[in-house]
Amino acid sequence: MKELIDAIKSGNTSTLSAPGVKVYGSSFTQIGNTSVVMVRTEAGKRLVAVGESDLFNQLNGEVVDGAKVAPLTHENRLTLNQFLPYTAPQAFGTQVATMGLGDRLGIASPGHIQTIRGKDIRPVLAQQSIRELALTGRTYEDVLDAAAYAVFQEGYKDGYGADGDHLKKEEDIEYALRLGFTMLTLDCSENIDNTIETLSADEVAVKYAVLPAGLREHYEKRYLETPANVPGAALNYTREALQKDVLIYDAAINFMEAIYRKYIATLDRAVDFEISIDETATPTSPEAHYLVANELRDRGVTIFSMAPRFCGEFQKGIDYIGDIAQFERELASHAAIAVHFEYKLSIHSGSDKFSVFPLIGQYTKGLFHIKTAGTNWLEAVRVVAKVNPSLYRRMHQFALDHFTEATAYYHVTTDINAIVPLAEVADADLPNYMEENNARQLLHITYGLLLQAKNADGSKQFAEEFFRTMTEQEDVFAEGLRHHIGRHLELLGK
Numbered sequence: 184m185k186e187l188i189d190a191i192k193s194g195n196t197s198t199l200s201a202p203g204v205k206v207y208g209s210s211f212t213q214i215g216n217t218s219v220v221m222v223r224t225e226a227g228k229r230l231v232a233v234g235e236s237d238l239f240n241q242l243n244g245e246v247v248d249g250a251k252v253a254p255l256t257h258e259n260r261l262t263l264n265q266f267l268p269y270t271a272p273q274a275f276g277t278q279v280a281t282m283g284l285g286d287r288l289g290i291a292s293p294g295h296i297q298t299i300r301g302k303d304i305r306p307v308l309a310q311q312s313i314r315e316l317a318l319t320g321r322t323y324e325d326v327l328d329a330a331a332y333a334v335f336q337e338g339y340k341d342g343y344g345a346d347g348d349h350l351k352k353e354e355d356i357e358y359a360l361r362l363g364f365t366m367l368t369l370d371c372s373e374n375i376d377n378t379i380e381t382l383s384a385d386e387v388a389v390k391y392a393v394l395p396a397g398l399r400e401h402y403e404k405r406y407l408e409t410p411a412n413v414p415g416a417a418l419n420y421t422r423e424a425l426q427k428d429v430l431i432y433d434a435a436i437n438f439m440e441a442i443y444r445k446y447i448a449t450l451d452r453a454v455d456f457e458i459s460i461d462e463t464a465t466p467t468s469p470e471a472h473y474l475v476a477n478e479l480r481d482r483g484v485t486i487f488s489m490a491p492r493f494c495g496e497f498q499k500g501i502d503y504i505g506d507i508a509q510f511e512r513e514l515a516s517h518a519a520i521a522v523h524f525e526y527k528l529s530i531h532s533g534s535d536k537f538s539v540f541p542l543i544g545q546y547t548k549g550l551f552h553i554k555t556a557g558t559n560w561l562e563a564v565r566v567v568a569k570v571n572p573s574l575y576r577r578m579h580q581f582a583l584d585h586f587t588e589a590t591a592y593y594h595v596t597t598d599i600n601a602i603v604p605l606a607e608v609a610d611a612d613l614p615n616y617m618e619e620n621n622a623r624q625l626l627h628i629t630y631g632l633l634l635q636a637k638n639a640d641g642s643k644q645f646a647e648e649f650f651r652t653m654t655e656q657e658d659v660f661a662e663g664l665r666h667h668i669g670r671h672l673e674l675l676g677k
């Protein structure tokens with residue numbers, strides 16, 4: 184420790200080292216007369232601060248040889264945010280592309296930062312849905328702490344966002360905003376009436392006829408009597424389709440407006456407000472997208488991005504499934520609508536959609552928001568498959584045994600019978616499972632069950648060994664992310 188403290192004092196980052204201690208040189212920062220650096224000792228990651236100041240005094244930790252050695256606690260993260268504003272999340276607005284890099288493990292952000300640094304796109308590092316928190320047993324505090332510490336570790340000063348993803352309930356919105364989340368993704372699926380899609384045209388007309396006359400007139404005037412004029416979008420409202428769209432989306436639009444007025448318009452700081460209408464039974468037509476956006480604008484609701492459900496399938500962790508020509512036609516309209524209303528098109532379940540990334544980059548002219556999450560977990564699984572075959576085999580078998588249970592959380596079309604049996608695969612070939620869609624989805628949707636699985640004595644069945652392995656292999660993990668997420672960025676034109 185003495186050598187390390189001397190190096191910190193001298194401010195010569197190239198000499199920062201100490202036996203048995205890993206020093207994250209990029210983290211070295213000086214404010215006033217205090218220098219801080221992140222290290223990893225046998226006890227885990229620590230901040231080491233040298234030089235008395237308010238920052239030094241406020242960090243909670245042990246004083247060793249005159250240096251403060253502070254663990255990566257929530258309180259210490261708040262202190263870092265106070266003294267080093269780049270470690271706190273920020274909103275980005277609509278003029279720069281953004282990428283959600285959901286990190287369910289709290290260990291992926293360093294690799295994400297290394298991938299995105301210097302590119303014309305900003306990372307939303309702290310992005311988790313309530314579903315993910317429930318499945319991993321984490322809190323939004325944990326998520327934000329991990330992202331902020333990664334930003335400090337990497338010395339990344341270009342800004343990162345924090346997205347309360349797929350929020351449906353007011354209590355969750357309040358929770359995320361209270362902690363300083365800078366993006367809010369409002370999931371409107373519970374206010375979207377999907378049953379309408381199952382009705383015949385006559386049934387739709389009967390249901391529509393009982394809506395208040397003023398409401399019907401409002402919609403008919405705006406969409407049947409006045410043609411929508413959005414350059415680049417093919418919009419054609421028929422009476423039948425309009426009736427359906429009104430029945431499906433009217434309550435959702437009221438919900439979006441109410442949340443906006445109560446939580447976003449009243450905030451004294453910027454928040455990137457995203458509307459998600461993607462977790463629904465059927466694709467969002469460009470006409471429905473335009474209608475929702477146009478109604479919001481009319482009501483004075485300003486949004487940062489909108490996530491429609493595209494045609495075809497955007498399943499988690501695998502490439503696009505569907506007719507790429509049709510996707511391209513509809514994407515052109517969705518992108519034109521977003522440009523018209525001056526927000527970004529948001530692509531959910533954006534992990535691994537390699538065959539459509541170039542189209543997304545092209546039609547949005549490089550201004551999009553894209554969300555990934557599962558693929559980052561799968562990169563961690565790939566590391567385990569490479570370096571700890573025994574753990575991989577146990578996790579894989581557990582996933583097979585619990586697959587049906589896991590389908591309650593995610594929609595996938597996995598054929599588990601098509602997965603090559605473990606007994607037929609040599610250790611060296613285990614990472615190949617991460618190249619095969621059925622195995623990817625098997626491991627993707629079971630992440631929560633795997634991370635929370637317990638032995639009879641209450642200890643974690645996999646999590647401890649998994650995190651130990653990942654700590655030892657943190658550079659390998661970061662390299663895998665640079666390669667895999669780097670491929671996403673390249674195809675998106677970034």
Ligand SMILES: O=C(O)[C@@H](O)[C@@H](O)[C@H](O)C(=O)CO
Pocket residue numbers: 285311312314315348349530531532533534554555556557
């Ligand atoms: O799994 C989740 O709940 C989230 O990661 C996703 O739904 C997220 O919005 C996403 O699309 C990530 O690809």
